[in-house]
Every structure is written in C-alpha cells, then in structure tokens.
Amino acid sequence: MKIGKASKIDSDALRIIKNPNLKRPESLSVRPDDIYVFPVPRQTYQFLEGVWTSFVNKMVSLIYFDDAPSFSYSIFEIIDKDAMKVVATATHFKLKELAMNKKVAGIDEYTSRAKPIPLSDPRNESAIYLKEAIIDFNKGLRPEIKFLDLKKEPIHPDKKILLSDTMNYAVGLPLFIKDNPIGILWGIAKDPIEDHEKEELRQQFYSLFDVIEFVIGKELDGALDTYMARKNIEKADTHSSSKNLFYTTTEEQKEPVTSIIFRSYQYETEYRMDASFIIPTSKGYAVSLKQFTPEKLNNTNKNILMIPGFFCRRSVMDKLAKEMALKYGYRVFSMDMRGRSKQTMPRNGRKEGWTVDDYIQSDFPEVLRWLRQQYPNEKTVVLGHSMGGMIPRFYASAYNKICEAREDLNLPDPKKYISGIISITSPNYISINSNILYIDQIKKGLNMIPSKSIVDFFLNMTSFSMQTTIQTIDLKKFFKMLLNMHESLRPFSFDIGTKMLTIKDFVGYKEITPPEWYFLVEDVFCEESVSVIMQFVHSQLSNDKCFLSSDGRINYTKEQENFDLPIYSILGTVDKIVPMESIEEDLANLPSKNKVIEKYEQGHLGIVFHNETVRQICQGLDAWIQDLG
Secondary structure (H helix, E strand, O other): OOOOOOEEOOOOHHOOOOOOOOOOOOOHHOOOOOOOOOOOHHHHHHHOOOOHHHHHHHHHHHHOOOOOOOOEEEEEEEEEEEEEEEHHHHHHHHHHHHOOOOOOOOOOOHHHHHOEEOOOOOOHHHHHHHHHHHHHHHHOOOOEEEEOOOHHHHHHHOHHOOOOOOOOEEEEEEEEEEEEEEEEEEEEEOOOOOHHHHHHHHHHHHHHHHHHHHHHHHHHOOOOOOOHHHHHHHOOOOOOOEEEEEEEOOOOOOEEEEEEEEOOOOOOEEEEEEEEEEEEEEOEEEEEEEEEEEEOOOOOOEEEEOOOOOEEEHHHHHHHHHHHHHHHHOOEEEOOOOOOOOHHHOOOOOOOOOHHHHHHHHHHHHHHHHHHHOOOOOEEEEEEEEEHHHHHHHHHHHHHHHOOOOOOOOOOOHHEEEEEEEEOOOOOOOOOOOOHHHHHHHHHHHHHOOHHHHHHHHHHHHHHHOOOOEEEEEHHHHHHHHOOOOOOOOOOOOOOHHOOOOHHHHOOOOOOOHHHHHHHHHHHEEEEHHHHHHHHHHHOOOOOOOEEEOOOOOOOOOOHOOOOOEEEHHHEEEOOOOOOOHHHHHHHHOOOOOOOEEEEOOOHHHHHHHHHHHHHHHHHHHHHHHOOO
C-alpha cells in the first residue's frame, strides 16, 4: 500500500502553531475586554442555520466511559451581529416523556423566550468567555473548557430566569470556523461533575471542537451540503481524536482510500481506520470494506470479517468492530454488500435487482478471496448479524451445490479460508414474531395453498418487479413515509412503540435513546432489493420452514445438515425478528463439533448496540477465537 499526500485534521494542524511558552511583556498583552468580536460572515451564518441542531444533538449524546450520559441539556449560542443569541437547544431524556409529549422544563423556553444579549454587556458571561477563547486561539491553543456552577456563578438575568431546577452545572465549548469564532456550545447537567469526569469531557470536547471546525470548514469550501455536515458531526466518535489523514492507493482500485489514524481515549491506544476498499463482484456491482487496525495486533493470526444484516449498512457493526480491534487486538473488516452505497453500485447507474444468492454466492466469496490475497498467511473469522450470519453459514453448508450451480470450481473453499463463524440473532428460515405489514393475516389466507404454489407466486412476483422501475426499497424513506416524517427525523417521538409496533420490534430495545435512533435511521438503515425482500417474505409465508435460493434449486436450510465449521451462536431472548425458539434447536443440531450458544436479554438490533452487551459478547468471542485452530 502506498501512502499519498498527508493532511492533518487535528486542530493544531489547521492553523499556525505558536509557542505557548514564549512569554511577552505585560505591556504588550491584550485584555479580554479589549477584544473586538467580528460578526459571523453571512455565508457562514446561513450555512450554520441548517447545521447547528447537530451541535446540540451531539452534545446531549455524549457519554462517559461508563456509559452514563454526560448532559441532560444542550444550548448553542451564536454570534448574531453585535450580540449573542440562543438558536438551538436539545435534551437527553427518556422516551416515554417524548412519546407522551411532556414538556421538559427549561429547554423549550430558550428558543422562544431567550433574548439576544449584546456582546458589550458586562454581565454577558458568554461574551467574556468567548473573548478569552479568542486570545487562547490566537496563541495557537485550543480554547479553555469552562465549567460553571449555575446556582453560584453570576449568570445574566435574562438567562437566569430560564434555568430549571435540573439545570445546575454547565460546560462550555467555544467554536471556531476558519479561524473565526462563531459562538459557544453548552452542555448542562443536573448533578455535579467530578474531577475524573472533567478530564473525560475535556478530551471529548476537544475532539468535538476539531470535528466541527473541520467538517464545517470543508463544506464551506466545497459542496455546502448541510445534510452531510450534520451526519458527519453527529456520528463522530468523540472518544477518539484524529491525528492524521492520508489518502492511500492500492493496486486493485483507482479511487483513493481514506486512511485516518486515531487516538482512542477510552481504550488508551492508537488505531487506523481505512475506508473504503472496493472489491468488484458480479453484474457490475462491488463490495466495500472498512478496516480497523489496532496499534498492536494479537498473536491469533486471524482477521475478523463483519457482515451486517437486512436493510443495514456496515456502520451497524462499529461498536463490535472497535471493541474487538482496540481491546482485543484483531484486525477487523466490516462489509457493505452490493447496493449499500454509491461505491457498490454499477458505474453505468443502472440499478438492477439482486438476490440473497448474490450476497452468498458472489459478494461473500469475493471478499474471502480478497482477504486471502492481502493476508495469505492469516485465516478469517466471519461475524454476521441477522442476514449477515446467514450468508457465511449458507455458503459453507451449500458450498458444493453452489459450485455446481455456478459451474465454478474456483470458489474459495470455506474449510480452507474460514476458521469459524460467529452468528448473532441469525435464522435458518424466517419466522418473525411480529405482524410486520400484516404478514399474519396474509399467512392465514395462504395456509391452504400448497407450498410449491407459494414459491411460484413469489418468483413470478419478483420477476415482475424486476421489470419495473421499483428495484429497491429504501427503509429510511419507508419509515419516514409511514410516520409522515419531514426531511429530518430529529423531532420524532422516540418511543417508537406508540407510533409503529413493527419498528420497535425491529430495533428490539427496551428503551433506545434519541441519538441512537437518529444514528440508526440516518446512517444504518438503507436500500434493499425487492428480490431480497421477496425471498424473506416467501420464507416467512412458507409452511416448510425453509429458506430457498431465488430459483428454488437450493434449500439453504436443509443444507445446514452439511455444516461442520466451528460456530459461535448468539441469541436475543426478547428478539421478535428472530425468535429464540425458532432457531435454538436447529443450532444445537448442527453437525459441527465446535459449537457454542450464548443468550442475552436483548432484541434484534439492541444486541449489537447496547454497550454493556457488546462488551460481554466480545469477551466471550475473544476466548473462543483464541482456542480456534
């Protein structure tokens, strides 16, 4: 791999560095009171109007290393001509309160009642703080993080009257864009902030400072895309700081790979993330891989390939990927299959339908082949969630029939390429315990129809849909349509069970936080081929409890009787998409001599999102992988 031109993206590299230890005579020093604060440039202000909600959303999503939320509220004050004005607020509260439309005291009033406060007002504590930050910034330093006791420190009367009983402590972060201040972002908490928590917050705030400065600056110089700016800010990992960015080249692709080196505060280590390696597959499609490489690799000589499930992009695997890479020292790859991103689509722009068979028989073996080429002396452990776990199991068990059907004897032999398979809430056939799209009623009406007729009906239906312009369904847009959403899902009532039972079942959380739901819908859920959907629907409606290839020639479920690779299966006890009772017995009966079944009290997506569950899962996985041959 060749290294291209380097570009620093941490704050110290985005501006001229001055020696902070260089002392100047007192007579030459500038006092905060002397500082003139320039208005935010018009173009910048107009762009920020479409982005500043992401500032407060990100602030209330911050958590300490023990998973506790850092703040209950967040407020963003912008420099508005010669004053400072509150323009965005957010709160981190329980879903039930949102669903019941309860008013959260103290937060709504800020945008409706907060008055602009002149920068020249001596009681404007935000203006004083901002002027101090300007001096620090011009010395080549990051602004100091301000910690305030709101009940004891002098607060402007116009703000004081808006404070609720739960707004007791505030932490402030001055923001700069292209070397100019734009305002202050505040996080507000009910309980005192301990000294060790202050240090964690400083680290996260400096990461957030860098992200906002870099992302907004880049968009102002380029596309002015408010959606991408919001997305990149809200999904940023503030538990890590970016140190270097490189554009690297590979022999296999023309497009450069974005390679970023991070320092993880939480894991106290450095790591490298590479995105994206593009691997051509069939029919003009491709697969895209994101790679996490830890500072120190373990001695297992094994890489981990993670495959997301139905309607999901690879980012759904990020928590698992970072835990396995940064804590346990594995090189981890997460996979976007065909259709998951622009990079995986045909260059001619034609969006033809694809099937689960394309995932199993084309995309997956090509990735196995690519991994062996890159790391010829290392084996792969495949970890799949939901449909992502079906893909390697079905490929391994039906390998001989796939080779025969494709007339390809050079497909990677699973016994030679794969050390073991980790299957998380992954079925052998579809038996959803939720009335998604009234499937129960449809199934009752088909009970008297022979299974062969159902197969023919859905194959014909799939073939018809491939002749229309509706080749795929975008789950994100689908949810928005069902819930009468607008362009953003932020105002959504996050107790999704009161709005639509099936979405709650799909996520499977007892309680999902607003930032997590936003991440799922805006960054994880994606398009899926109609043919893939029809294969799943047929399996749900079939009386034979099987999952068939699109042409009906391979019964993947029956082929599981040939599965003999080591397998570690993880089940969710409250999973309604893959109910435990529909798969546990089948997994126990696999002919594999090395098989483990573990259970967690989580739902379908919650099992890969809940932080403590992810940590417990990864601890078990590492011990199992260490023992693999």
